[in-house]
Amino acid sequence: MGNYSRALNIVFRMFMASRSAGKHSRITLNGRPVVRVLPDRGRVRGTLMAIHGMTARGNVDPRIQVLASAFAANGYEVILPLYRDIQQLTINPDVIGDMEEDLLSLAALEGRGPVGMFSASFSASLGMVAASGRAKNAVKSMLLVGPFGHVMSVVEHLFDAEDRDPYGFYVVLRNFLPGKGKKVESLRHCFTEAALDNGLARKPGQLAPALAQISPSVREEFYRILHNTEYRRHIKDRIMNDSRVKKIAGRIDVIQHCPDIVSSVTLIHGDRDNVIPPGESRLLFDYLRDNVPARVCLTPLISHGTVQYGLKIPLQVHQVVSAVSFFLKQTDARP
Numbered sequence: 001m002g003n004y005s006r007a008l009n010i011v012f013r014m015f016m017a018s019r020s021a022g023k024h025s026r027i028t029l030n031g032r033p034v035v036r037v038l039p040d041r042g043r044v045r046g047t048l049m050a051i052h053g054m055t056a057r058g059n060v061d062p063r064i065q066v067l068a069s070a071f072a073a074n075g076y077e078v079i080l081p082l083y084r085d086i087q088q089l090t091i092n093p094d095v096i097g098d099m100e101e102d103l104l105s106l107a108a109l110e111g112r113g114p115v116g117m118f119s120a121s122f123s124a125s126l127g128m129v130a131a132s133g134r135a136k137n138a139v140k141s142m143l144l145v146g147p148f149g150h151v152m153s154v155v156e157h158l159f160d161a162e163d164r165d166p167y168g169f170y171v172v173l174r175n176f177l178p179g180k181g182k183k184v185e186s187l188r189h190c191f192t193e194a195a196l197d198n199g200l201a202r203k204p205g206q207l208a209p210a211l212a213q214i215s216p217s218v219r220e221e222f223y224r225i226l227h228n229t230e231y232r233r234h235i236k237d238r239i240m241n242d243s244r245v246k247k248i249a250g251r252i253d254v255i256q257h258c259p260d261i262v263s264s265v266t267l268i269h270g271d272r273d274n275v276i277p278p279g280e281s282r283l284l285f286d287y288l289r290d291n292v293p294a295r296v297c298l299t300p301l302i303s304h305g306t307v308q309y310g311l312k313i314p315l316q317v318h319q320v321v322s323a324v325s326f327f328l329k330q331t332d333a334r335p
Helices: 003-015 062-072 095-111 121-130 151-160 166-176 182-200 207-212 216-227 229-240 243-252 255-260 279-288 313-332
Strands: 023-029 032-038 046-051 076-081 115-120 139-145 264-270 294-299
Touching (some): 003 313, 023 095, 032 062, 046 313, 095 115, 115 121, 121 139, 121 243, 139 313, 151 166, 151 243, 166 182, 182 207, 182 216, 216 229, 264 279, 264 313, 294 313
Parallel strands (some): 046 076, 046 115, 264 294
Antiparallel strands (some): 023 032, 032 076
């Protein structure tokens, strides 16, 4: 089976949300819990490290499990480490060092050599930074869905766009709401509960009880941030000028690290993504394409689960499959 056929099978399994393939086991890597998924039969074509998204389910999130099964069904070993900070919806640049450790360890195990890497959204960008530092020679290829180049551009989008994604907005406020003291901590707690309600589809939700336990003035502040455009703009300006936020952005912005990336990069981005604008992947591609093998695919097929039906869908599927095929070709290439 060629790269395109395997890519078609992977994309089909991902769209069908199939988790039926692969032998799942639990191991540890550098003291972190890991889900390992091996092919059901046959030889292992290569190893991929998959970095889970910013979700409370961490490395057992159904979406990353679907991905692992899809690649295992096509002959790949998939390693899924659990990163606690990301699982807890915390934007902490220190997790980049954990990713570097895991990539270096994987590449050194049993003569594997450089490995492939997959991730999405916020985690994809952290993974790119990890693949530009001391672990850059441990990464052969990257497949990244919806990453950002500049984190502050994403903050602005989530504050200003009328169709902004509420989950992303809550996560930004949970991490970047400026100020100190009990009032700010209470607000951050409420935005955390709002994000968890949204991301986990909790029933009953926990936001209402959290709001009931805080003072009326703090509760009013919470709703003011959500519904008062002018006040929300004021909060955004404070975040954009906050020294702590600037320090974090300086560490996790991918653009400045692009010259140090040596692996191939495949970027797939939903063209109507309301969390991270698709222009971020186009920007990354422009910075990467003259230095490493790179491919970008902007598509309506993966914009937060939205599938656009119509006469163009065969072409759109082909474009996504071609991008995944490019990633497989780079991953399978011998040194």
